[in-house]
Amino acid sequence: MIERFALVTALTGIIILMLLSNILVPEIIEISSINKGMLDKKISIIGNITSVRNLENMEILTVKSLNDDSIITVVLFDKLEIEKGVASITGKVREYKGKIEIEAEEITKE
Amino acid sequence: MVLSQIFFAIIMGIFAGSFTGLMPGIHINFVATLLLLSSNFLLQYFSPLSLAVFIISMAIAHSFIDFIPSILLSAPNSDTALSIMPGHRFLLKGRGYAAVRLSMIGCYIGVIILIITTPVFMIVMPFLYDYIKRFMALILIFSVLLLLIQEKKKFGAFFLFMLSGILGMVTLNMPIREPLFPLLTGLFGTSMIVTSIKEKTKIPIQKLSITSISKREYVKVSLAGLFASSLCSFLPGLGSAQAAVIASDVNGRASQKSFLVLLGIISTLVTGLNFVAIYAINKPRSGVAVVASKILETTQLNHLIILLIASVLSASLALILGLYLARIFIRIISKIDYTAISLAILIALCVMTFFISGIAGIVILITSTAIGILAISLGIRKMHLMGCLMLPVIIYFLPFR
Numbered sequence: 001m002i003e004r005f006a007l008v009t010a011l012t013g014i015i016i017l018m019l020l021s022n023i024l025v026p027e028i029i030e031i032s033s034i035n036k037g038m039l040d041k042k043i044s045i046i047g048n049i050t051s052v053r054n055l056e057n058m059e060i061l062t063v064k065s066l067n068d069d070s071i072i073t074v075v076l077f078d079k080l081e082i083e084k085g086v087a088s089i090t091g092k093v094r095e096y097k098g099k100i101e102i103e104a105e106e107i108t109k110e
Numbered sequence: 111m112v113l114s115q116i117f118f119a120i121i122m123g124i125f126a127g128s129f130t131g132l133m134p135g136i137h138i139n140f141v142a143t144l145l146l147l148s149s150n151f152l153l154q155y156f157s158p159l160s161l162a163v164f165i166i167s168m169a170i171a172h173s174f175i176d177f178i179p180s181i182l183l184s185a186p187n188s189d190t191a192l193s194i195m196p197g198h199r200f201l202l203k204g205r206g207y208a209a210v211r212l213s214m215i216g217c218y219i220g221v222i223i224l225i226i227t228t229p230v231f232m233i234v235m236p237f238l239y240d241y242i243k244r245f246m247a248l249i250l251i252f253s254v255l256l257l258l259i260q261e262k263k264k265f266g267a268f269f270l271f272m273l274s275g276i277l278g279m280v281t282l283n284m285p286i287r288e289p290l291f292p293l294l295t296g297l298f299g300t301s302m303i304v305t306s307i308k309e310k311t312k313i314p315i316q317k318l319s320i321t322s323i324s325k326r327e328y329v330k331v332s333l334a335g336l337f338a339s340s341l342c343s344f345l346p347g348l349g350s351a352q353a354a355v356i357a358s359d360v361n362g363r364a365s366q367k368s369f370l371v372l373l374g375i376i377s378t379l380v381t382g383l384n385f386v387a388i389y390a391i392n393k394p395r396s397g398v399a400v401v402a403s404k405i406l407e408t409t410q411l412n413h414l415i416i417l418l419i420a421s422v423l424s425a426s427l428a429l430i431l432g433l434y435l436a437r438i439f440i441r442i443i444s445k446i447d448y449t450a451i452s453l454a455i456l457i458a459l460c461v462m463t464f465f466i467s468g469i470a471g472i473v474i475l476i477t478s479t480a481i482g483i484l485a486i487s488l489g490i491r492k493m494h495l496m497g498c499l500m501l502p503v504i505i506y507f508l509p510f511r
Contacts, residue, residue: 006484010273013477017280020470026285035400036393040506042285098393 026090031063032070034100038093045072045102046088046110054079061104063089073101086110115160120420123167124427128435130168131175134295134459137288138172139397146401153405159413162402166385166417167424169398170221173377174428175435177213182206182439183455184302192354192373194298195492196366204314206443208321210436212367214429216335216374219328221425223336223375224382225418231383235344235390242341247507249341250352254500256359263490270485271494275501277481281474282502292463292475297495300459300475301482303452313448316440327368334360335375343383343395350380351499358493382421389414 026044034043047063050071059082061074066086074089075096076082091104130138142165145152152161181197200209254271261267274297281289305311323331338357342348353376358369384396389411394403406413443451463471478498485492 003484003487006480006487009480010277010477010484013473013480014273014277014280016473017277017284017470017477020473021280021284024285024470035404040282042283044285 119164127168127171142401171428213374216371220375220378271497275497278498296478339379
């Protein structure tokens with residue numbers, strides 16, 4: 001009896017969490033505070049896209065903080081033809097060749 | 111002047127680590143981040159090295175004191191979650207203090223191993239790092255399979271591994287603060303507490319007895335702990351929890367006493383090696399190590415030597431303080447009704463979860479508690495619930511991800 005109740009609760013909880021993970025928006029953080037301790041975490045930043053490099057299967061953006069001089073590389077595995085300017089970016093923190101970058105999942109121009 | 115600063119930093123680090131160790135849900139990363147944010151101010155009065163010494167002393171002390179709430183109150187942190195089951199059994203035999211003491215002895219052994227092996231790591235790790243990374247998924251899959259084969263209820267164990275693994279993947283992807291807290295608290299802590307309350311568990315009067323393991327077992331767990339910790343401390347996404355799973359495979363089906371010593375060894379060894387990684391491969395491997403590397407800015411060998419000396423001093427003082435605190439806790443829980451304590455801790459953990467991780471955290475806590483209760487009622491070892499951290503990491507290291 002208790003096993004069934006626990007199993008139903010667990011499965012229901014996982015489904016609810018899957019739905020919640022699509023609804024919840026990550027807190028916006030400063031580019032300067034992003035570090036290797038956040039690898040694989042989903043974050044949001046607001047910054048100024050200062051350069052866009054179009055490669056075969058991706059776009060590489062350089063994003064500068066609005067509050068200080070910190071910059072970060074944002075990689076987008078989609079061809080969305082992003083333009084320069086202020087945008088909010090949601091994605092996961094990754095490490096590539098020793099440097100921190102963000103693998104973007106969503107970019108919204110402000 | 112610098113020497114007095116360093117001693118002051120060690121003492122303050124021990125107090126900070128003791129506070130974070132006794133309070134489930136308050137991680138040393140939180141204190142380290144506060145330190146980084148106030149570093150501009152603090153660096154006017156203290157050298158960067160003193161601040162780094164504070165951080166490592168805090169981390170070492172935390173790894174000792176962490177076992178007290180885990181074993182005596184079933185309120186774990188990520189590094190000590192696996193200690194709840196064997197610790198609880200000791201508690202039920204009136205020997206909670208002995209369990210805490212074994213874990214702390216393990217912690218101290220871990221620091222000694224750290225001092226002895228650091229020169230080897232400094233030479234070997236830069237060459238082995240990329241090589242180990244390529245095979246890490248295989249090592250982890252092999253460890254998990256080995257654990258499953260040893261289980262009588264193999265299908266049940268595999269099911270729970272996958273269920274907790276899926277929960278782990280969903281939870282770790284959620285944009286909430288400290289997702290590990292409700293996840294591991296539910297799987298290993300509150301599930302045990304709810305079961306204790308339901309069964310009206312009474313703990314006997316606790317004796318301040320001590321116990322030990324044979325010299326041969328000490329050597330065995332030291333080697334197992336060293337092997338697993340060295341794999342896990344240099345690679346991203348891995349920590350004490352995964353090291354414990356690998357080490358228990360290497361160690362084989364060990365006694366509960368040996369397992370507690372092993373967990374202690376891994377706890378401090380992984381903590382220390384996360385700092386060594388800054389110097390060996392220029393990659394800090396934990397939140398506190400990241401903060402220390404930012405404060406120090408440059409990596410110098412003499413810094414590492416001072417940090418290691420500070421680790422030994424911190425470990426020595428933390429051991430004395432930890433055993434003293436454990437005796438106080440033992441006296442408290444011996445006098446109060448255990449069901450009442452359990453209920454109070456359960457409510458406290460729920461409240462903390464809500465404040466740390468919000469409503470989503472409560473959902474995670476309920477879900478993970480349900481999975482933990484499932485494991486207990488099916489009689490399956492809770493080690494398999496480490497799927498919550500193992501499965502996401504295995505997928506991370508898969509080459510074709």
